Each structure stands twice: as C-alpha cells, then as structure tokens.
Amino acid sequence: MSAASDPSARLVAAAAALGIELGVRQQEQLLAYLELIAKWNKVYNLTAVRDPDEMLVQHLFDSLAAVPALRRQTGGRAVRLLDVGSGAGLPGVVIAVCCPEIHVDCVDTVGKKAAFIQQVAVQLRLPNLRGLHDRVEQLAGPYEVVSSRAFASLADFVTWSEGALAAGGVWLAMKGKRPDAELAALPPAAEAFHVEQLIVPELSAERCIVWMRRRIEPGSPAAGS
Numbered sequence: 001m002s003a004a005s006d007p008s009a010r011l012v013a014a015a016a017a018l019g020i021e022l023g024v025r026q027q028e029q030l031l032a033y034l035e036l037i038a039k040w041n042k043v044y045n046l047t048a049v050r051d052p053d054e055m056l057v058q059h060l061f062d063s064l065a066a067v068p069a070l071r072r073q074t075g076g077r078a079v080r081l082l083d084v085g086s087g088a089g090l091p092g093v094v095i096a097v098c099c100p101e102i103h104v105d106c107v108d109t110v111g112k113k114a115a116f117i118q119q120v121a122v123q124l125r126l127p128n129l130r131g132l133h134d135r136v137e138q139l140a141g142p143y144e145v146v147s148s149r150a151f152a153s154l155a156d157f158v159t160w161s162e163g164a165l166a167a168g169g170v171w172l173a174m175k176g177k178r179p180d181a182e183l184a185a186l187p188p189a190a191e192a193f194h195v196e197q198l199i200v201p202e203l204s205a206e207r208c209i210v211w212m213r214r215r216i217e218p219g220s221p222a223a224g225s
C-alpha cells in the first residue's frame, strides 16, 4: 500500500502538520473509531459520509484541526466539555482520544447515536467519554467548554446550550466560512471574542472556530467593581 493511500501514514502526517503529538495507541484509537463508524453505518444512519477516504479527511482531520486551538484555550487543564449534536461523535470522540485530560460528554437527541458513543467509549477504552441521549436544552452542566460542529445557527446553539455552560465557560462552534450573518444575529447575552481560522490537512476548504462567551454587562455583579 502506498503512503498516499495508507490511512495510518496520512494520520501521522496530518497530526504532525497540526503540531499534535499522537501516541501509537491514540493513532490506533482514531483509526479504530473510523472503522466503528463504518460498521455501525451499515445498520444505523450515523453519518452521510460513507467513503473511507472522505471520512478520514472530512471527519477525522477536520475534527483534529480543532484540537490545538482547544488546547490553547484550556491551557491543558482538566475541564469538562459538552459536544452538542455530536452525531457519530464529531468532534467529541476525537477530542476525547487526543486530550485525555478533558472529560467529554457527547449529547444527541437520537438514541442510537448516543448508544454508539457509549460503545466507542467501551471499545476504545476511553474512560473520559460518555454518550448522552437527551436534548441539550435539558442539560444543566456545568461544562467549561460547549462545542458543536455542523449543528445549528450560532444563535440557536448558544441559546439552547446556555444552561449547560459554566460560569466563565466558552462556546466552541466549528464552522466553514466565517459566518458573518450568524455572528450579527447573536443574542445580546452572548458575544464572539475570536474567530479562529483552521487549516485542515488534505482539505482545501475554509474552516474556522467561532469562540463565544456570555456577555457581561458593565455594572452587573459578574463584572466586578
């Protein structure tokens, strides 16, 4: 098999390009995760992306690209992260594999998707990963980071998940092109503090993270004196 088509070699190259240090076990876990998606996809409709090559780039590398940005934000602290509308576990499972210090809960309204995440946690031996079958609106958290990818408008994302965000927590929304119209439509209770461009290995498409937090009104008790 040539290096160009070998998923393992491509994963190592993608991680190196992103500056992520992946151990052998983590590489094996990420590739096994893709195999589990492919297996479960035969029975359950977990994701529309079915081609192994597209899964590697559009799912795995795309989610991997968010990891260095997340680590910069958390500073390597042991935080709780909620991945909203996680579907097949993107980016939640990839974060759980790459960042063992982060506890990841993946929530989805579809029971079979939450069950899949539970199965991934068992088979990949990830004690820091959990699948929750629920609507995000029902969750109280608190989570220091609330993430989403391909989920909803920024306004709906922050409104529905506001109850789960810890005091001082941040929202991480993975988007394609910088979503200017969605940014302009954010509710007053939230503010975007950084739009961070991402480069996804082997993908020539625009990607970014919109980082948001609660807006603190001057003079409110949370703003301090």
Ligand SMILES: C[S@@+](CC[C@H](N)C(=O)[O-])C[C@H]1O[C@@H](n2cnc3c(N)ncnc32)[C@H](O)[C@@H]1O
Residues within 6 Å of the ligand: 047, 084, 085, 086, 087, 088, 089, 090, 091, 107, 108, 109, 110, 113, 134, 135, 136, 137, 148, 149, 150, 151, 160
């Ligand atoms: C388009 S999929 C994205 C899946 C995954 N994040 C990805 O990037 O491939 C959106 C997911 O959000 C879930 N969802 C929709 N509304 C939800 C809600 N209120 N709470 C939790 N999950 C929700 C859907 O069931 C679906 O699996």
